[in-house]
Amino acid sequence: MTTDQLGDQQSVSFTVAKDDLSSALAWVARSLPSKASQPILRGVLIEATDEGLQLSGFDREVSTKVRVSADVAEPGRILVAGRLASNIIGALPDKPVRIDFDGTKVLVNCGSSHFELPAMTIDDYPVLPEFPPVAGTLDPYLFSEVISQVAVAAGRDDTLPMLTGIRMEIDGEHLVLAATDRFRLAVRTVDWAPARADISAELLIPARTLADTARSLDSTGEPVEIALDTDPSSGGSRLLGIATNDRRSTTRLIDADFPKFRPLLPKQNTSLASVEIAPLLDAIRRVSLVTEGNSQIRMAFEDGGLTISGGGSDIGVAEEQLPCAFVGEPLVIAFNPGYLKDGLGAIHTDRVVFGFTQPSRPAILLPEPEDLPQPGPDGAFPTPETPFIYLLMPVRLPG
Template sequence: MESQAVSFRVARDDLAHAVAWVARSLPSKVTQPVLRAMIITADDNGLEFAGFDYEVSTRVRIAAEIAESGRIAVAGKLIAEIVNTLPNKPVDLQVDGSKALVSCGSSRFELPLIPLDDYPQIPQLPEVTGTIDARLFSEAVTQVAAAAGKDDTLPMLTGVHMEINGPNVELAATDRFRLALRTLEWDPASPDVSAKLLIPAKTLLDNARTLDTGIQDPVEIAVGTGDQIGREGLFGVHTDNRETTARMLDADFPNIQPLLPKTHTSMATVEIAPLQEAIRRVSLVTERNAQIRMQFTEGEVILSAGGTDSGHAEERLPCAFSGRDELIIAFNPGYLKDGLAVVNTNRVVFGFTEPSRPAILIPEPEELPEADADGTFPTPDTYFTYLLMPVRLPG
């Protein structure tokens, strides 16, 4: 039986950040009550807080004054809620029999200890495969995860596909109605590293969102090295004093390259902020979020929506449009808004082939391509593409 004579003092803010971060990943509903636990380890190196639900593991380490070393477990979400409400004074925790006594200022709490006998072994982080700038990692994951599916019966579509070729990384996700693709560079541990991984999008996005963008050190991505890459089935992320692992999806990601158009019959650029506002207003009259029509002509795009019962809305915005004829196309307004939200330039470039074929949304490059001799436009070089299926127009 492990020692439970734990006793320590720790700064309230350090403790609050640590337990809140681990508690985020703990399941709300569990088949095994022990998985609600947050493991607290006190040793010569300070405090470690950890959680694991067989899919995702989290560990964070902070400095503390340790009076007695040991390892205990308490209800994770409960201790996070308690610490969040404590005054900004040192927090003391000590074990008394089967309880953890938490005191801070004039506040006192008794928390029952959770027996550790049935707690699963927390996975170790695989070998570090490469490093990436924290801000870049967070931005890229946020852009791509927007297109990931949420239907667990199609697991291959609920993940972000990560393809690594030396210094180049490609992230992709699709739910069959839209597709997001982001390319970026990182610093691989080995120059000839190569891997294809499928990581649960929700877990990856949670990781990206909780990164402190003030972090100076790069994020370490850990999936193994050499011929061991991906062998453990774990995707590990280590940054600063935090590390997490997620069980990767054992499924085949679809081949998306044939879906990406190489040329376009027309292109348009629109300022994003006014377009988002116009979509928000016009889509108020869409029936069951059905569709929003966009009519592109030289110098203008007309947004419209409405049905027989819900009324009609229309709004005009300036736009730069190049193409043979005017174009009328319709989109699901929710998917369109999701795409615009992750294009990180002031203006978005649309590329169209036909009203019934997917369109692309990309960040505005410094220079748009000229039309070829046959009047088509090549797809501009870009680090991010959001491909969107149109909605069939009535009639």
Template sequence: MEQHTVSFTVPKDDFSSALAWVARSLPSKPTQPILRGVMIEADDDGLHLSGFDREVSTRVHINAEVDEPGSILVAGKLVSDIVGSLPNKPITMRYEDSTVTLSTGSSRFELRPMTIEDYPVLPKLPENTGTIDPHLFSQAISQVAVAAGRDDTLPMLTGVHVEIDGSNVVLAATDRFRLAVRQFSWNPSDSSSKATLLVPARTLADAARSLDPHNNQDIAISVGSGENIGKEGLLGIEMNERHMTTRLLDAEFPKFRPLLPQNHTALASVEIDPLQDAIRRVSLVADRNAQIQMEFSEGSVTLSAGGSEVGKATEQLQCAFTGEPLTIAFNPGYLKDGLAAIGSQRVVFGFTMPSRPAILIPEPAELPEADAEGNFPTPSTEFIYLLMPVRLPG
């Protein structure tokens, strides 16, 4: 087969950022070695970099001076590490005589290319379904993805459940020990759109983390339109010059709404930062992920942990509390995750019994009054983190 020379020069920062974004989605132990590759296509428009492991695809465009157009397939993480380590000078990449040369200043690397003919074709984006503000997307995904399971033998728990009903979207995720639910509005292409999807949580979380915090351009979400929403089994995300797709999970998410308590025997409002600090301190004497006990009463909450050979710690914080005093215990890691996801200065806990799940929500403008039986309805909220308690000792 006739070989073509490929040559281009590209700004280091742009190249490094694009390579890092594509490489982060590549598998470290792929089923086929070719899937470790990043495809670099050089043409009159600049460079198109892409990666695909048959589950997740990524594609990004950057500007470059292309002397000789063509395509190069190289080991993605290796090239990303090399470019990331180079000084901030323009980088020239050249493919000739079965060798890829990377050079800038006095640095020069010679790499073996991968065989382009064996590389899989990237999937096309489905039809656009709607757009969402990037900061809202990032916040909502980070709030729910933390509660998703990581056990691949239970695929229905490794995804984020997505319900689309016109302009309303509900996200939910659970690993059986906690459940996170977030509601928000977006801009649907069709106001009558309805769909239920299960998207890999890890991929969504990576997409949210990789957003440019200075970007204010809406993100386009593509899962099809009309009756074809979700039918391709693919979700596409477009952000600036970056496109990605992921396979949807073919599994049934548990029915989660019956798990959310409607009423509570007690409510507590606590400032989050001092509470997080106190959890970290008292956890120092606890065994790994051993429970943190929280004793709520009027005006205060007392945290305690330990009691083994290492020792015991207690700390008391101010707390606005209404209802029957109670003592409840949580896994400290799950508790800290929930507090970090709240996104407000104070958290409101809703309790029923020490043996039943509690809810954590951002503090509303006004807490509800108790009904005739002394129960408090769940305050109106866009985000709920439901946390299973740990059995109290004794």
């Protein structure tokens, strides 16, 4: 039965497992706008066919589509308020859910629970974009890790759209992802399985959408399909698709120029420090108790140790000392504690390596390599080659 035929049905009836419907509704509803210029865009479209259910959402920027097994007695289509439906189904007992549509009302029955919801007008619901051709695949756990590492540095100011995205560079088997909000920069390189060896593209993807998609992936272990819709007139891609198992989503790309970030990454450092991450995070949290808001914490690095301090005479002061493997010129540098914790949380090794040039210049945070590099003839330490790098601007020290 086609979609056009579905639109002619005046009644719909199906029974579905509560957990399956709840999971699908929650996934679609989370991408719907809480405030929309058109109320119809807050709806979830449910299409019932002999093959089961398909749930869809679309706000003209992001589309989502998921399939669910169901016992369909009467095929057809209904449109319901997405977040309300998700909340209701999520609160139902763990029993089969029967949903009936009589042309005006949606009736939800589950055990002794009964709900009657108004159906939204389906005629003006926008057509979802076609899923683009698949450009390649990536392991789902690696996909989630990569996106979470980079998205943390993306900007949240919608007046600067170029900073709210994640830049993805595709060059054959290699992906480079980067994000920055001007105060920090995160860059991750990863290999994937491209659909063709000579594929090449540069994309700017909304970071919030990509991060939400990565967090909500099915844990089936199936590869994540990354799809691109290329606009020949612009020479670039305008739509990104992500699919895994029975879930598919698309997002419109950001039409803006991402800052040139590679010149910002230092090739050498005057000093390097290696610190265990878990105790460092604990120390930062404690010292931050006497800082105002996101005020600075100071870090003094020297041979054999690190001293973390913060606060002032009006609030109180705190200081902690940690063991630290350090080489190079001692220095005192200050950071925003929130940005520092974000960077440390994105590094998935037991220890972090800091690279410094001078206290007023950005520092780098890296996963610890097997061996720290030796100084060159000029006494500088080359930046270790790692798949992830987090560049962090320091806070100006008083005086």
